[in-house]
Amino acid sequence: MSNIRQVANLAGVSVATVSRALQQPERVSPKTRNKVMLAVNEVGYKPNLMAVKFRSGKTHSLVALVPTVANVFFARVISGMQVAAAQRGYTILLANTLGDETIEANYAKMVQTSQADGLIQLRAHNPFDASINKPNELLPMVNACEVMHDINCPVVTLDNRAAAKAMTMHLIEQGHKRIALIKGPQSSPLTRERLAGYRDALTEAGLTFDEALLYPGDFTLQSGHDAATKIIASEHRPSAVFCENDETAIGAMQCFKQVGLRIPQDISIAGFDDISFSAFCDPPxxxxxxxxxxxxxxxxxxxxxxxxxxxxxxxxxxxxxxxxVRASTGPAPTS
Amino acid sequence: MSNIRQVANLAGVSVATVSRALQQPERVSPKTRNKVMLAVNEVGYKPNLMAVKFRSGKTHSLVALVPTVANVFFARVISGMQVAAAQRGYTILLANTLGDETIEANYAKMVQTSQADGLIQLRAHNPFDASINKPNELLPMVNACEVMHDINCPVVTLDNRAAAKAMTMHLIEQGHKRIALIKGPQSSPLTRERLAGYRDALTEAGLTFDEALLYPGDFTLQSGHDAATKIIASEHRPSAVFCENDETAIGAMQCFKQVGLRIPQDISIAGFDDISFSAFCDPPxxxxxxxxxxxxxxxxxxxxxxxxxxxxxxxxxxxxxxxxVRASTGPAPTS
DNA sequence: CGTTAAAATGTAACGGGTTTCATTTGGTTA
DNA sequence: TAACCAAATGAAACCCGTTACATTTTAACG
Incomplete structure (x- = not known):
């Protein structure tokens, strides 16, 4: 691998001149610039950006902590991160953490060891160890989904409570009185916020909140299917199911159809996220x-x-x- | 940010000793090691790994060129990459290239500028520019899906031709005589290989190959839906559709159901990849x-x-x- | 032609580790 | 106690750019 000194020798100039010829061409005479460029091409010189980053102390890299890239919603978020990073000359280092705090901590250490400048977290968990703590100073971190309550951190989020309330209201307006909720992971504030919105709507509509209508889930297809199985077996079956994400909803939908329930005539289903598959379900x-x-x-x-x-x-x-509003929700059965 | 010299001063030893105390503790006397560790903790020293990488000339980073992370199949491949990389002390730098060769080239440059040691490509395209060319030497690249014919490169792949043939045979065995094929992107060798396998099966079964049964697609839900629309409108409708990936199949399936076709009684559908959603379709x-x-x-x-x-x-x-074999394929209609 | 400012170029320090080689320390043996 | 070897430690080079500062060249003007 060639370095700047070889280029300098070949061109018969100093390394400083080579550096300038490449970084600020206008600071170098055209004649010299030419000589340098010829030498650069001859040896196929490419600056060692590792050296540049080391020298500058800036890596222009950002670590993204993603619970799982296999989640279609996260895939879209990642896509957006990459676009913005590229625009501003940064690189995203994607970490598939599987929600494991040890793995998260390992990647967070990249920031503390100068391998990355900052970190984007998608979960409500502070991945840094105590050694980074500086009171009165923000950590080099933002959260792209969930609000973290124990730490002061910029966040991009949605009014999940209002959104869940809006969806629940939609179901109530269709005449549904018993609406099940398939929740997300317990650890996620999202889960609690959406639950709160669900309750808000019930309260506002004067419906009673029933613990028995809450089902656990973890945002996977399978968990939706499992919860639906329980719903089917339940005594007083709800006429609508609100799932805290689309994957859960799609899993549940399949289960209902397997046992012959018609959607939305027998049971309405609603999701959250609008992943691409949602428009292509049956019914959408x-x-x-x-x-x-x-x-x-x-x-x-x-x-x-x-x-x-x-x-x-x-x-x-x-x-x-x-x-x-697509076709998976409709008026409550009159029976 | 503290550095090794501060630690050395505080501990009253040389920087070399600090380095050894951390890297090869057995080479340092217990007493000294202790002093060093106390100093390390006191100033909260974390080695600057950028400096280490720069010095060693090894970044222990690998660039992964992914056409789109939103593709569920790729998401699984990425997941696997990350696991293996972590095991061997490497980091994956994920690049969402959208199949754009300029973006690919930009990321490939990271290898040439010592920011990454190697590259994993998921498409059949050489992202490196000519300047890296060394005859008789392998590029620091592997392909994780598609065989690249113009370049000698390690590859992990599937016998796509045999797999497509197996699927087509399955349909033929069900009595299907007119089987449509919804293809993948033209540029992908996968598309051609799967097409070849499809033809192999037809030939072996003594069925005639009909160009009119080939429909273009690009591995998205929407393209499956579009192709299905054309299939429905076609004169002599096929009784089965083989899609070159699952997303296409799911898109097509929804379209068929919208117009009232029953699957598989009226038309059979087969996909490729087995993404998680495939088991949760209706029918699976x-x-x-x-x-x-x-x-x-x-x-x-x-x-x-x-x-x-x-x-x-x-x-x-x-x-x-x-x-x-799931429920989306069945015997050809007798009509 | 001499003076002076501006432009061009060169020299060398710097960043923060690791590692080679040299030196010192410590312990062992005669 | 002297001699010797191994272990422990230190000094300094090294990786490769960038850049502040010093020096040289060029151009302009009186």
Whole structure:
């Protein structure tokens, strides 16, 4: 591998001149510039950016902690992150953490060991160890989905409570009185916020909240299927099911259809996220659309601003949601 | 940020001793080691790994060129890559290229500028520019899906032709005589290989190959839906449709159901990949299962071996496939 | 032609580790 | 106690760019 000194020798100039010829061509005479360029081409010189980054102390890399890239919603967020990062000359280092705090901590260490400038977290968990703690100073981190309550951190999120309430209201307006809720992972604030929105709607409509209508889930197809199995077996079957994400809804939908329930005539189903598959279900899924790509873009942009000292407070960016009514929800059965 | 010199001063030893105390503790007397560790903790020293990488000339980073992380199959491959990389102390830098050759080239440059040691490509395209060319030497690259014909490069792949043939045979055995094929992107060798397998089966069964039964697609839900629309409108409707991936199949399936066709009674549908959604379709999709995670793992493992000089030839690893028969395929209608 | 400012170029320090080689320390043996 | 070897430690080079500062060249003007 050639280095700048070889180029300098070949061109008969100093290394400083080579560096300038490449970085600020106008600072070098055309004649010299020419000589340098010829030498660069001859030896196929490519600057060692590792050296540059080391020297500058800036890596222009950002670690993204993603519970699982296999989640279609996260895939969209990642996509957005990459776009914004590329625009501003940064690289995203994607970490598939499987929600494991040890793995998260390992990747977070990349920031503490100068391998990355900052970190984007998609879960509500602080991955840094105590050694980084500086009171009165923001950590080099933003959250692209969930609000973290124990730490002051910029966040891009959705009014999950309002969105869940809107969806629940939609179901109530269709005449549903017993609405099941298939929840997300216990550890996620999202789960609690959406549950709160669900309760808000019930309260507002004067319906009673029934613990028995809450089913656990973990945002996977399988967990939706499992919860649906329980719902079918339950005594007083609900006429609608609100799932805290689309994958759960699709899993549940399949289960209901397997046992011969018609959607939405016998049971309505609603999801959350509007992943691409939702429009292609049978029937197409009523859901909440989130601007996933913009979550990622916004988060990256915020993080870079923070790193470059352009912001010192931790903003909370609330993205808009949209209720998408498709064919999976309909009037409650009259029986 | 503290550095090794501060630690050395505080501990009253040389920087060399600090380095050794941390890297090879047995080479330092227990007493000194203790002093060093106390100093390390006191200043919260974390070695600057950027400096280490720069010094060593090894980044222990691998660039992965992924056309789109939103593709569920690729998401599984990525997952596998990450596991294998972590095991061997490497980091994956994920690049969402959208199939754009300029973006690919930009990321490939990271290898040429010493920011990454090697590259994993998921498409059949050489992202490197000519300047890296060394005849008789392998590029620091492996392909995790598609065989590249113009370049000698280790590859992990599937016998796509055999798999497509197996699926087509399955349909033929069900009595289907007119089988449509919804293809993948033109640029992908996968598309051609699967087409070849489809033809193989037809030939073997003595059925005639009909160009009119070939429909273009690009591995998205929407393209499946579009192709299905054309199939429905076609004169002599096929009784089965083989889609070159599951997303296409799911898109097509929805379209058929929308117009009232029953699956598989009226029309059979088969996919390729066995993504998680396929088991949760209605009806569940007959497909070809590929060990996606192992594609990623194998590719990373191969690349690291190559980088570490453990292999000098370019192996071609063929992974096994499995025909998964579910309810979306059935006997051809007798009419 | 001499003076002076501006432009061009060169020299060398710097960043933060690792590692080689040299030196010192410590313990063992005669 | 002297001699010797191994273990422990230190000094300094090294990786490769960038850049502040010093020096040289060029051009312009009186």
């Amino acid at each position: 899924l009523t859901t909440i659309a989130q601007p996933a790509e913009e979550f990622g873009q916004s988060a990256v942009s915020l993080l870079i601003d923070l790193l470059e000292g352009k912001i010192t407070k931790a903003p909370k960016v609330i993205m808009p949601f949209e209720l998408i | 999709l007959t497909t070809i299962a590929q060990p996606a995670e192992e594609f990623g793992q194998s590719a990373v493992s191969l690349l690291i071996d190559l980088l570490e000089g453990k292999i000098t030839k370019a192996p071609k690893v063929i992974m096994p496939f499995e025909l998964i």
